[in-house]
Amino acid sequence: MRRSWGVGHMGGAAALEKLVPVLLAFGGGVLLARRKTVPAEASKAFSDYAFLFAVPCYLFGNIYASDLAALFDWRAIGGYAAAAVLAAVVVAAGAVAYGRWQPRDVALRVMAGVQVNTAYFAVPVFITVFGTAAPIFPVLLFQVCVLSLVVIALMELGRDGPAGAGPGRRLGRAAVASLVTPLVLACNAGILFNLLSVRVPAVVLDGAAFVGDSASPVALFALGLHLGGTGLGLRDTTREELALIGFKCLVFPLLAWVVCGALFGVRGEWLAYLVLIAAMPTPQNLFIFAQRYDVGVGLSAAVVIKSSLVSLLFLPLWLQTVLP
Numbered sequence: 001m002r003r004s005w006g007v008g009h010m011g012g013a014a015a016l017e018k019l020v021p022v023l024l025a026f027g028g029g030v031l032l033a034r035r036k037t038v039p040a041e042a043s044k045a046f047s048d049y050a051f052l053f054a055v056p057c058y059l060f061g062n063i064y065a066s067d068l069a070a071l072f073d074w075r076a077i078g079g080y081a082a083a084a085v086l087a088a089v090v091v092a093a094g095a096v097a098y099g100r101w102q103p104r105d106v107a108l109r110v111m112a113g114v115q116v117n118t119a120y121f122a123v124p125v126f127i128t129v130f131g132t133a134a135p136i137f138p139v140l141l142f143q144v145c146v147l148s149l150v151v152i153a154l155m156e157l158g159r160d161g162p163a164g165a166g167p168g169r170r171l172g173r174a175a176v177a178s179l180v181t182p183l184v185l186a187c188n189a190g191i192l193f194n195l196l197s198v199r200v201p202a203v204v205l206d207g208a209a210f211v212g213d214s215a216s217p218v219a220l221f222a223l224g225l226h227l228g229g230t231g232l233g234l235r236d237t238t239r240e241e242l243a244l245i246g247f248k249c250l251v252f253p254l255l256a257w258v259v260c261g262a263l264f265g266v267r268g269e270w271l272a273y274l275v276l277i278a279a280m281p282t283p284q285n286l287f288i289f290a291q292r293y294d295v296g297v298g299l300s301a302a303v304v305i306k307s308s309l310v311s312l313l314f315l316p317l318w319l320q321t322v323l324p
Contacts, residue, residue, distance in 0.1 A: 245282075
């Protein structure tokens, strides 16, 4: 039975209501930076805490506690992965054509155009519309274990290396560095412990959950601090920002629809899940990565916020279009 436009419209309104805590954390950072109560430069310390500690704790606890076998529809996930790879190639080619040759610059733009805000935007939308956020989790794993791994490797490759280090040595150093980041280690540890049924003490899981719960507000607060110090104007939106936001909020979900539906034969609710996930905005992790690797901080902050606004505006349309 096809759901009415009213259901989709109510889903969008309810999702906006559930995003009030997100706006509060972000707005608090903006306000405190504007009033100079907290210096905008402190955003780096907050984002490092989220990247190095809080987000890994969140990922480990949630992955370890999940039923991995029940969450994977391999045709659907394969279709989404194919769409994401195709989208990444398109964004990378566009970045190079725009004159962004450095590996870190390309990686940042691929992350902006392809990765999605799963934990802090998609989850409330899916809970509101479908009553569960479980379909998001395989995509979260794909993002962390594949896309983020590639992005981190390129970011590390772009860092200054020892004098005389050749491309092969730098690439090897980048691969090793990407594999030992807390984000990737936490994801892989959660999967391994889950598959091997390793018993993790409840006190450890409770501690990881306690710290992990701070990942979202701290990351958003750091983003608010940065933007409160530097400012953000819609009239100042650059062509590059417009291109990335348009690709993320419109082109990528359409690409996911075509690849998953036409090429991989995904139908029904799984097709709706994947298109809606692709339509979610750029994650605030983009800003954390940008600060961590000192590349495109202003661009990342602008794309995260502006893509969130655009995605929210498009949400009722996507809900009406893709819901079976």
